[in-house]
Amino acid sequence: MDVSDLRRHIQHHLEVLVDRIGARPPGSPANRRASDHAVTTLTTAGLQVREDAFTTRWWEPGEGSLETSGHRREVVPNPYSPAGDVRGRVVLASRVEDLEALASAPDVVLVLTDGLAEEQLVPAAFPFLDPPEHARVRSELHRLAPAAVVAVSDHWEPILEDPDLAFPSTTIPVELGGELRPGETIRLTVGGAVRSGDGANVSASVGATDGRLVLCAHLDSKATTPGAFDNAASVAVLLTLAERGDLDGLAVELVLFNGEDHVDACGEVAWLGATDLREVAGAINLDGVGLAGLGTSLAHLACPAPLRARLAAWVEAHEGWVPAEPWIESDHAIFAMRGIPAIAITSQDVHALLGGLAHTPADTREVLDPGLLARIAADLPALLSLVAAELSGPRRG
Secondary structure (H helix, E strand, O other): OOOOHHHHHHHHHHHHHHHHOOOOOOHHHHHHHHHHHHHHHHHHHHOOEEEEEEEEEEEEEEEEEEEEEEEEEEEEEEEOOOOOOEEEEEEEEOOHHHHHOOOOOOOOOEOOOOHHHHHOOOOOOOOOOOOHHHHHHHHHHHHHOOEEEEEEOOOOOOOOOOOOOOOOOEEEHHHHHOOOOOOOOOEEEEEEEEEEEEEEEEEEEOOOOOEEEEEEEEOOOOOOOOOOHHHHHHHHHHHHHHHHHHOOOOOEEEEEEOOOOOOOHHHHHHHOOOOOOOHHHEEEEEEOEEEEEEEEEEEEOOOOHHHHHHHHHHHOOOOOEEOOOOOOOOOOOOHHHHOOOOOEEOOOHHHHHHHOOOOOOOHHHHOOHHHHHHHHHHHHHHHHHHHHHHHHOOOOO
16 A cells, blocks of 8 residues: 555645634534545545534633632633623532532632542533533532632543533633632633534445444544644544555444534434444544654453454564553443444553543644554555454344
């Protein structure tokens, strides 16, 4: 396979998605332009394209500031935070029991610390997971209806990202949070807007539909990033394979999910609603590939033992590929949780790099290695053939 030609095609798609379009949250006009680019590419390649439409809420970022004891600092609003300019008395809460002990708090700025700020609170709109402890915290926040919420955390994600929470909010680092004193009055100013818009998944089938493999990547990005490694790089690889005909002869459905990085997984839900999963033999998902200086990792989930053995041998035989432990934070999880064999491909040790790169303005084309992306594209057809040979025939049940 001509690696230089692969690289040229990949570079073109990255230029469109990252440089010309940039941040592309589902429902936004930019996201629609990204979908249109994918549709045009696949249609020009002679494929029949299916679009699974949805309506969702998206967030247009704004600026923020926090004033404490005469000091004003810029802060980043939590995604989906309503705009507002509020003052309130600081009340600290480190456990859900602290929230439950409070009466209504319309004049209070709740400051969430410790156990309440260890990880991102799963929003009610997310369809696949709702931990009971998260639902309990959400219920208390709705009941208390505070003037604002400030989460104090060094977690790489904002603690609140929920369009159903009606108060302004931000997440600040622990160092800054240590300056907040119970009972003092602080001011939080938050900009931005929550909007409604339409979007669509984009998919196209190559070859037979029964017993097919789904080859997928997510097209969307957070509103805060041009999303090069997360996940324009993977989309560029898949579009390149399709337009060059490198998937011909395989029973593959190419799916560009639209909403993996979104609170309501709108694209996944739309695709599942339009798909008979009994026709799907397995799934291969690309998310976060091509980071410069790193290998490419492969993890398997819900795969039978013979396939696991063949995958291990394939990884061992291909330079630049490494095995990885199973992980669920991407589109392959919707297959594995239903017992459908799934393979997850990403950059080596990518989870250790998320805090300083994913979902940030730093995720530009400069973090990628186009040559590495071309080599991944060159290897994928053989990997698909191997998986297809092990998982031939439609699923039943």
